[in-house]
Amino acid sequence: MSGPVTMQLEQLRERFGGADVRRVTSDVMLVTVPNVRLPEGWSKPSTAIRFIIPSGYPYALLDCFWTDADLTLQGGGQPQNTGLNPIPGVTEPLLWFSWHLTAPWNPNRDTLTTWMNVVINRMKEVR
Numbered sequence: 389m390s391g392p393v394t395m396q397l398e399q400l401r402e403r404f405g406g407a408d409v410r411r412v413t414s415d416v417m418l419v420t421v422p423n424v425r426l427p428e429g430w431s432k433p434s435t436a437i438r439f440i441i442p443s444g445y446p447y448a449l450l451d452c453f454w455t456d457a458d459l460t461l462q463g464g465g466q467p468q469n470t471g472l473n474p475i476p477g478v479t480e481p482l483l484w485f486s487w488h489l490t491a492p493w494n495p496n497r498d499t500l501t502t503w504m505n506v507v508i509n510r511m512k513e514v515r
Contacts, residue, residue: 393417393441396500403501412477415443421504429514431460437507438475438482446495450503453510454482461514468515485510 400407400421408420421437438454454475461467473484487510 393445393500400500400504404504409441412440412475416477417441418475418478419500424508424511427512427514429462430511431458431462431464432456435459437504439503439507440475441500446493446498449489449493450500451488453485453487453507455485457482459483 397407397409397419400419404421404424406422408422409417412418417440419439419441423434424437425434426432435455439450439452441450442448454473457472457480459467467483467485469486470483471486472481474481475484485507487507489506
């Protein structure tokens with residue numbers, strides 16, 4: 389792991405109370421942020437958020453994320469743009485959110501914490 393990514397992971401751990409990272413392929417890392425509190429409207433009060441750091445990050449964009457497989461909307465429905473799908477290099481199926489950045493990514497400014505804030509904002513859009 390390069391110095392900037394290591395520093396960004398430390399910032400992520402400080403901001404969100406922990407994060408684990410492991411290599412899933414030779415050039416891809418999986419970040420897991422445990423116990424992310426969810427707003428009203430979800431079936432659980434918290435979930436783990438997982439995302440991939442691709443080869444070429446921070447110039448290669450972060451894209452999509454995964455949660456616990458059993459996460460649903462409060463009434464039991466499936467959230468928009470989701471499906472059970474394993475993370476590349478991981479066999480366990482998880483709930484995949486096909487969610488993408490809407491604002492431009494600036495590799496000189498944006499960090500792993502920026503991405504987690506995007507994810508949290510998506511979770512606030514309970515639908």
